Amino acid sequence: MLFEVDRLTYRYERTNALNDLSLSIPEGSRVALLGANGSGKSTLLRLLDGLYFPETGRVTYRGEQLTEDNFANDEFAFAFRRQVGLVFQNPDSQLFNPTVFDEVAFSPLQMRWSKAEIRERVMETLDWLRISHLKDRAPQRLSGGEKKRVALASVLVLDPAVLLLDEPTAGLDPRSQGQLIDLLVQWGGGAKSVIIATHDLDDLRDTVDRCYVLDSGDLAAEGSPDDILCDRELLERTNLVHVHRHRHASGEFHSHPRLHA
Amino acid sequence: MTGHHHGRIRGGFIEHTIEGLHAAMDKALYAEHSASASGLLQRLDPRVKVAALAAFILVSAVTAKLWVVAAVLLLAMILAALSSISLWVLATRVWLTTLTLSGALALPAVFLTPGTVIYRVPGLDLAASAQGLRTAALLVLRAETAATLALLLVFTTPWTHVLKALRMFRVPVVFVVILGMTCRYILLMLETAHEMFESRKSRTVGALTRGEQRRIAILSTGALLSRTLQLSNDVYLAMQARGFRGEVFILDDFRMKGR
Numbered sequence: 352m353l354f355e356v357d358r359l360t361y362r363y364e365r366t367n368a369l370n371d372l373s374l375s376i377p378e379g380s381r382v383a384l385l386g387a388n389g390s391g392k393s394t395l396l397r398l399l400d401g402l403y404f405p406e407t408g409r410v411t412y413r414g415e416q417l418t419e420d421n422f423a424n425d426e427f428a429f430a431f432r433r434q435v436g437l438v439f440q441n442p443d444s445q446l447f448n449p450t451v452f453d454e455v456a457f458s459p460l461q462m463r464w465s466k467a468e469i470r471e472r473v474m475e476t477l478d479w480l481r482i483s484h485l486k487d488r489a490p491q492r493l494s495g496g497e498k499k500r501v502a503l504a505s506v507l508v509l510d511p512a513v514l515l516l517d518e519p520t521a522g523l524d525p526r527s528q529g530q531l532i533d534l535l536v537q538w539g540g541g542a543k544s545v546i547i548a549t550h551d552l553d554d555l556r557d558t559v560d561r562c563y564v565l566d567s568g569d570l571a572a573e574g575s576p577d578d579i580l581c582d583r584e585l586l587e588r589t590n591l592v593h594v595h596r597h598r599h600a601s602g603e604f605h606s607h608p609r610l611h612a
Numbered sequence: 613m614t615g616h617h618h619g620r621i622r623g624g625f626i627e628h629t630i631e632g633l634h635a636a637m638d639k640a641l642y643a644e645h646s647a648s649a650s651g652l653l654q655r656l657d658p659r660v661k662v663a664a665l666a667a668f669i670l671v672s673a674v675t676a677k678l679w680v681v682a683a684v685l686l687l688a689m690i691l692a693a694l695s696s697i698s699l700w701v702l703a704t705r706v707w708l709t710t711l712t713l714s715g716a717l718a719l720p721a722v723f724l725t726p727g728t729v730i731y732r733v734p735g736l737d738l739a740a741s742a743q744g745l746r747t748a749a750l751l752v753l754r755a756e757t758a759a760t761l762a763l764l765l766v767f768t769t770p771w772t773h774v775l776k777a778l779r780m781f782r783v784p785v786v787f788v789v790i791l792g793m794t795c796r797y798i799l800l801m802l803e804t805a806h807e808m809f810e811s812r813k814s815r816t817v818g819a820l821t822r823g824e825q826r827r828i829a830i831l832s833t834g835a836l837l838s839r840t841l842q843l844s845n846d847v848y849l850a851m852q853a854r855g856f857r858g859e860v861f862i863l864d865d866f867r868m869k870g871r
Contacts, residue, residue: 402849425857432855439853443800444846449772449792456863461855466863489772491799492644505854 352414353378353513353544354399359408361394368394370568371408376546376561383555384548385579386565387590392548393440395565396515399546400437433462436506440517442498445505446490451482454490455504462509476508480534496527503534513544520551532558550591552580564589625825626813633806640799642701646767651695653768658777661769665761672757678750685757688764695768706759714755718748771795779862789860797843805836 354376361369369391376382384392397403398410401417410417412431422428436458439445448454455476459469477483480500485493493501499519506514519535520528532554535545547559555562555576562579564572566589572579579585586592647654653661668688672681692702723733727743765774775792779785812828820828 397849400853402853428857429855432853437850437853439846439850441843441846444843445850447793447796447847447851449775449796453772453863458854460861460863461857463861469863487772489644490796491803 352376353380353412354546355411356395356398357409357411359398359405359410361391361398361403361405367568369398369405372565372568372570373408374563374570374573376544379542379544380561381545381559382547383559383562383576384546384565385550385552385562385589385591386548387550389567390565390589391568392565393517396437396517396546396548400435400515401431402437429462432458433509434511435513435515436509436511437515438502438506438517438519440521442495442502443490445502446493446498449489450486451477451488451490451493451501451504452486454501455508457505458509472508476504480504480507496523496530499523499527499531503531507538511543513546514538516545516547516549518549518551519547520549520554528554552586552591555580564591566590625820626809626816626828629829630806630809630813633802633809637799637802637806639705640802643766644770646695646697647770649696651697651768653691653695653764656768658769658773659780661765662774662777662781665765669758669761672754676750678746678753681750681753681757685753685760688757688760692760692764695764697764697767701767702760702763706763707756710755710759711752714752718751721748721751785860785862789862793847797840797847800843801836801840804839805832808832808835 352375356372356374359369359372360367372391372395384395386392394403398405398417399412401412401422404417404419412435415421415427417431422431446454448457452473455473456469459472464472474483474486477486480503482497482500482504485497485501488497490498490501503519514535516535519531523531535547535558538545545559559576562572562574562576563570564579564585571589572582572585574582583592656664668684672684675681689699689702692699722740722744723738725741725744725747727741729739730742730745731740732738733740769777772792775788778788778791809832812832
């Protein structure tokens with residue numbers, strides 16, 4: 352099993368972010384963590400990435416428990432960071448280097464790769480994401496879509512086995528959204544594991560094969576994209592769709608969920 | 613309804629803040645644009661530039677000859693003209709501020725340095741000496757020269773190249789990285805503050821009382837501080853997520869060539 356989350360509880364100062372949560376994510380799977388804002392999906396991603404540690408319960412990655420003690424060990428920490436990459440929701444928090452090239456080179460440098468290898472891998476990654484023309488650009492001179500691509504490049508450069516994405520399409524125009532989804536579908540020829548935290552239900556069938564629905568820190572449901580998208584009562588209850596009221600040409604009002612699943 | 617009420621101020625505190633933030637962003641943008649313009653200094657390798665400008669600063673700092681400092685300042689002005697930096701920008705951004713600061717520091721020297729008296733202040737027991745005037749002039753000219761040369765470097769070199777040139781001069785990696793990140797996030801927070809005040813402006817009708825202005829200033833500062841803390845926490849997590857273990861490594865190789 353890639354990740355196993357067992358009776359996990361995580362609290363911020365006064366609020367419970369995750370309550371007694373258990374789920375398993377198999378190797379090579381593509382998973383969506385669905386939920387409205389504040390449902391706990393971003394917190395779960397950070398727990399899966401060993402950035403936060405649970406108060407009670409446990410998270411294991413390929414059988415190894417993710418604990419602060421384990422991460423204090425360089426060998427474990429480097430091996431984990433090499434294999435698991437997280438793309439943050441706000442690219443500004445991830446783009447802290449002076450140029451795009453430096454940004455993408457950051458992870459390989461921390462992994463102590465040789466400079467020649469770093470230069471080659473960075474250029475390959477920039478080419479693959481079609482952003483090599485931006486390599487000398489400062490992050491503040493990038494558009495929203497370009498920032499997302501650079502943030503993705505800064506993680507993909509290590510060719511991780513697992514990719515964790517927090518709201519990858521949030522704030523992007525439809526064209527950039529489509530391009531990003533295409534890239535994710537192509538990445539690793541479909542053999543890698545991808546875990547996406549999102550409330551965007553479009554393209555779900557194309558990108559993932561399993562969904563977990565979170566609601567105020569609880570696991571509300573799990574199933575295939577078809578199972579979840581067809582359960583209107585669940586989607587409405589967890590605020591993933593809203594009832595859309597509009598007027599037809601005849602003048603009559605009509606209500607239905609916003610998503611035509 | 614427009615503000616004619618007692619205690620209300622016209623002209624807008626929010627508008628003034630937005631203007632101030634705009635001006636700060638303009639200055640940052642000016643440096644970026646001028647660094648990519650075509651000019652003599654822009655074509656030089658940043659390391660050569662840093663070394664040459666530092667040498668000029670050193671010469672003007674150690675020499676006791678007024679004409680040498682004046683000559684270096686003149687040279688800096690010629691370099692500015694050859695690098696598409698307007699003297700007006702230098703005058704308003706560098707010379708005036710430096711003159712005020714260094715002038716205030718140098719003024720006592722005019723009266724305290726013993727020597728040939730050239731002027732007595734009527735009614736006061738104060739006399740300006742020729743030697744005092746020379747000392748003060750030297751101090752002010754030195755400050756003006758150093759500030760002009762430093763600004764020339766900033767205005768003609770992309771920020772990223774300044775950082776890499778610093779590494780070449782053995783400035784510690786941690787210092788260079790922190791400097792780079794500070795600059796990056798100051799600009800971001802400037803933009804954030806600008807957006808906050810614009811959104812506040814779009815929801816404000818009429819003039820504000822002094823009390824309301826204070827309230828907005830305090831609330832905005834608090835909100836910005838809270839966002840800054842959140843962001844710095846996220847940046848640290850993002851660094852950890854990408855393998856940061858307390859020691860930073862950067863690519864600091866830089867080939868010597870004209871741009």
